[in-house]
Amino acid sequence: MRVEPWREIAKFGRKMVEQGLVGSHFGNISVREGEHIHITRTGSMLDEITEEEVVVVPLQGESPVDSLASTELRVHRRVYAITEHRAVVHGHTPYAVILSFKYDSVKPVDAEGGYFLGEIPVVEGESGSEELAANVASALKDHRAVIVRGHGTFAAGRDLKEAFVALSATEHSCRVLYGLLCLRT
Amino acid sequence: MRVEPWREIAKFGRKMVEQGLVGSHFGNISVREGEHIHITRTGSMLDEITEEEVVVVPLQGESPVDSLASTELRVHRRVYAITEHRAVVHGHTPYAVILSFKYDSVKPVDAEGGYFLGEIPVVEGESGSEELAANVASALKDHRAVIVRGHGTFAAGRDLKEAFVALSATEHSCRVLYGLLCLRT
């Protein structure tokens, strides 16, 4: 049975906030369905997404409602254009942001991260910029997650569950690595 | 449709506690409506605000129910008197408090903080004092948030959602910066 995309988005948005990955306003979520993208609005609170808080835009080209969508719409669109992913989550996850100032890629030391994520690239780019869209989408061709320096994590998968796992695993790996770095200094 | 101010206050009070920004008793919230202020009572638990837990006082002058309102009423009143803000939230957010002992202003290094908040001033003043009211209100003329040294954050905006985002963004920026400082030492 098809679950409406906004319900899936609402479910995982709530999980992101409740599990301490992000604050209400610090992320966005999309799902691809055929030639359309269902994406959270700009300014949405991820822990209380309703049907009205999700905008449907075409996969390619622009649309009249683009301006209602998350300011990171360009990134989401590009990911779907050049990868096989069907869902993308983004959040300002604190440990990933901290480590992004120190590394050009994060190499998880925990078992789950090493096995499931492999190396996590760190890229650059201004919010909403062409450069950011290109860098994130390119990194997600070969990775489940990518960290934008000083900004947050984008994670992707075949569905929202898989994208959420990648986001959550990335933050866990960064937290463990950060914990070790504090010990070692 | 007008949402009753106490409902908005209850909603964001719960978010503040649930998202780990403050403990139940360590903050207060107000909304301006015309020439009145709706403000949480002294001793209110932010995660269970009811209509009875919100007091309505005049914007200017004093009122018989002033003594029921948060002990920070003076700060809230002053903010509305000299700025355009329509909502104020205050909380004893831990990372902001920690950094306030080290800095005279916090310069976010994360993208969101830099773009949305700019520099966050750190001011001084005893709880409930004239000095605190003057310093906080003055800082909020040009900033979305201000940290009171050793005490907590005041954040403001056109509505409670905007004030809450500013509070949450301030704590996120302080957390990231703190994380980096621990790495560097």
Next chain:
Amino acid sequence: MRVEPWREIAKFGRKMVEQGLVGSHFGNISVREGEHIHITRTGSMLDEITEEEVVVVPLQGESPVDSLASTELRVHRRVYAITEHRAVVHGHTPYAVILSFKYDSVKPVDAEGGYFLGEIPVVEGESGSEELAANVASALKDHRAVIVRGHGTFAAGRDLKEAFVALSATEHSCRVLYGLLCLRT
């Protein structure tokens, strides 16, 4: 209107767990009512207290149901015997435990802690021992909260709300102080 003691205990037990002060099993709570104490059972989960999970024992002397009560019953009884407090909460709050290895008393540096708690004594004593009961009760004569070295915090007040605030404020003060100590080293 009288609220049944077990309902108050359930409410604040849930808050302790939900606000990250303790895990389900790492604390106990009591309220004095006249010549009796309502106290959580040994092994109770603080986030799901029901009427059956609260035992009523006499303030003085022993009772047949003593063995069902929290193993810290002796501490609670002694606090009521020699102080004016009407409610006691105890939890294995992590930052208080960490600092207890470093200090013989914690001096809060944050405004709330300094004003509301003053100095927080650190005492010693084995769980369930006479020594622990004597040390904690003695400290709570002049303080709202006391930390047992390597173990956790006992906080007290005129009612559970006040005791909970003292527990929460103690952990906040310890967290801020710990954060500063990590920065300074």
Next chain:
Amino acid sequence: MRVEPWREIAKFGRKMVEQGLVGSHFGNISVREGEHIHITRTGSMLDEITEEEVVVVPLQGESPVDSLASTELRVHRRVYAITEHRAVVHGHTPYAVILSFKYDSVKPVDAEGGYFLGEIPVVEGESGSEELAANVASALKDHRAVIVRGHGTFAAGRDLKEAFVALSATEHSCRVLYGLLCLRT
């Protein structure tokens, strides 16, 4: 009255996530009932276990539904084979993982950990491997909890409540010890 095993699993799975011990996907849970094991499916989200998310497999030998069960089924089976435990929980608890890189066993310094857990062994082994099953089961003969290096904690008991307490106590002890190590460096 018998509580259906999947309900107990659902309850403690939710607690593990809500109390910040693990993210939704980073753990698994089982209960032994007679000659069968009730265990979470591979890929289950611990905070929303339903009856369908729990698989029943034989204690000994293999079964057609083995492949639906958690990839750690082999570990759970071995624990029940060589110990008296009736319930096992596993989670990628961050502080245990961090300390596992530093120690060959964790010696709790907090009172609860010292008394209830004693020394917590750290073992090695790839996820799903024979080596992991042997090491974890062997360690749980004499201990309530064991940490797998770089991976997470397995904890066990007479029922899920006891196993959950051991998992929670292990992470608390690791967190306190980690906090002290950061102070000392």
